[in-house]
Amino acid sequence: MLSSPWRADFPALAVLETQGQTYLDSAATSQKPQALIDAFTGYYTCGTANVHRAQHQPAERATRAFEDARIKVARWLNAACPTEIVFTRGATEALNLLAYGLEHRVTPGDEIVVSALEHHANLLPWQQLAKRRDARLVVLPLDANGLIDLQAAQELIGPRTRLLAVSQLSNVLGAWQPLAELLPLARAQGALSVVDGAQGVVHGRHDMQALDCDFYVLSSHKLYGPEGVGALYGRGESLLQLKHWQFGGEMVRVADYQSADFHAAPLGFEAGTPPIGGVIGLGATLDYLSRLDAAAVTGHEQALHMKLLAGLAVRDGVRLLGAPQIALASFTVEGIHHGDLAHLLTEQGIAVRSGTHCAQPLLKTLGVEGATRVSLGLYNDGLDLERFFSALDQALEMLR
Ligand SMILES: Cc1ncc(COP(=O)(O)O)c(C=O)c1O
The missing domain is CATH 3.90.1150.10 (Aspartate Aminotransferase, domain 1)
Known part of the structure; x- marks a missing residue:
């Protein structure tokens, strides 16, 4: 049955x-486990506080829980280090972060490669980046089974390729894309790779160190967690390539009227008050999923x-x-x-x-x-x- x-x-x-x-309709968004609801209740009934700012006890408690969630996401993805996880407000925001953060690497005439099956979230930020930089958006075709055509990819990923951005699992076709073959093609050309894991992360465990991409993005709400939270995984040295994109509180180390010096990742990419309860809720959801x-x-x-x-x-x-x-x-x-x-x-x-x-x-x-x-x-x-x-x-x- x-x-x-x-x-x-x-x-x-x-x-x-x-x-x-x-x-x-779980590919759009998932229902939530009791473990998440309990974590929300616990957090919101114990007294909320902002993270990484004050010394008082509620702030210390919130910061600890927030940073614990970062460790849980890092473990879930087998990232080498928790500092490789940047919290965002969703996969869409993480992809926009990348499209702005990597803009300086793209010069006129360069190529950004995506595939024909991308969700708008992993197409439009790159399309717009290509327009801003006078670069070319190259679209990898699919084979009859809805998989990115590897032969075409071998021809289309070349010396002008600066970035490859592809989905792990299509939200329309439901097929695992051949990342093990695709990602090395980008690396061989010195291009950075971005994997949209919004759907893939929900099914099975994925090891970032084995996958060998530069960046991987996910949305918590598809993974049985709360809305308004996402995560960007970036390999340590790849995160160093990112230019800061949103500016404000907590991402800055020293600020003066005319200049400022910013934190490195992850804090440097988490401007403003993050979705603290949501991040803690995602951590609790991962605890629940880890027990299954x-x-x-x-x-x-x-x-x-x-x-x-x-x-x-x-x-x-x-x-x-x-x-x-x-x-x-x-x-x-x-x-x-x-x-x-x-x-x-x-x-x-x-x-x-x-x-x-x-x-x-x-x-x-x-x-x-x-x-x-x-x-x-x-x-x-x-x-x-x-x-x-x-x-x-x-x-x-x-x-x-
Ligand atoms: C493959 C894929 N990428 C990206 C997204 C965007 O996720 P979000 O809307 O949570 O930012 C979705 C959402 O449907 C998706 O299915």
């Missing part, structure tokens, strides 16, 4: 159930995913986008508009995503106007999928 042993850890699912809602049997979680996710793909495969007119490997499936149905389908699924309490999934150029490349996406979290179970398929059949019957 594919039940999830972790479902009860996420109290919102029981509430959604009473509302007749089946949540299948990782192999069992992956096994459950894979079994659910196979059931999802099998159910879609037997339905007439359903066309899958790419060849998803985990967690999600995006599809179109011949002769049916994705908006109409979404409307009927919504009416039946099925929470899935419909549209262009913040990846308009990709959908255009695939020749589709929009698609329906079902995405799974570790708390989903076989019953969720049965409800989805039953609603899908009813919707298709009405629309045909």
Whole structure:
């Protein structure tokens, strides 16, 4: 029956159930574990204080908890050192930080390489950087399975390449990208590499020292943590390449009216009051996730995913986008508009995503106007999928 042993850890699912809602939109954002809610309650009821500023006891407590969370993120990613983790307000902000922080490395005529499947968050900051610096944005094509075409990458990543920015796992196609082959191509040209881990970080553990990228970004809210928090991992020597981008309190070492001297990473890139409760909440979420049997979680996710793909495969007119490997499936149905389908699924309490999934150029490349996406979290179970398929059949019957 594919039940999830972790479902009860996420109290919102029981509430959604009473509302007749089946949540299948975790790639957009996840539900939260009780462990996070408890951490929030603990932090906000014990007295809040700003971090890295005052000497008083509440400030010391908040700073300690904040820095503990940095250690937890570093451990989760197997970073060499906690100072390689910069807290941001999400993956989008981390990518914008990089696009500004690395701007000085890009000169007119240089190339910034992305792939055809990027989320707008990992496309537009680079597109705009290319415009600001009169550089060229090079787009790596995909193969028939929705993977970045390695042969084309070998030809397109060249001596003018300054940066390579690619997703680890596409939010539309659900396929693991061949980073082990791609990243060395950038390194061989002396280019820096950026991996958008917003989706990939949710599924399995990823070792930054083995991955060998320069930068990796994630959003807490997709990883069962709170919104408004993200993290940028940067290899020690790669972080030294970044120019400061936001200015204000706490990122400065010495300030005068006409000049200032700034901290190095991570503090130098955390201007202003950070989302303290959120960061502490992310730490608590990682504690919770660390207690789970990782192999069992992956096994459950894979079994659910196979059931999802099998159910879609037997339905007439359903066309899958790419060849998803985990967690999600995006599809179109011949002769049916994705908006109409979404409307009927919504009416039946099925929470899935419909549209262009913040990846308009990709959908255009695939020749589709929009698609329906079902995405799974570790708390989903076989019953969720049965409800989805039953609603899908009813919707298709009405629309045909
Ligand atoms: C692949 C990918 N990258 C980046 C983002 C941006 O994440 P956020 O909106 O949390 O900053 C998303 C969010 O959907 C995503 O799926």
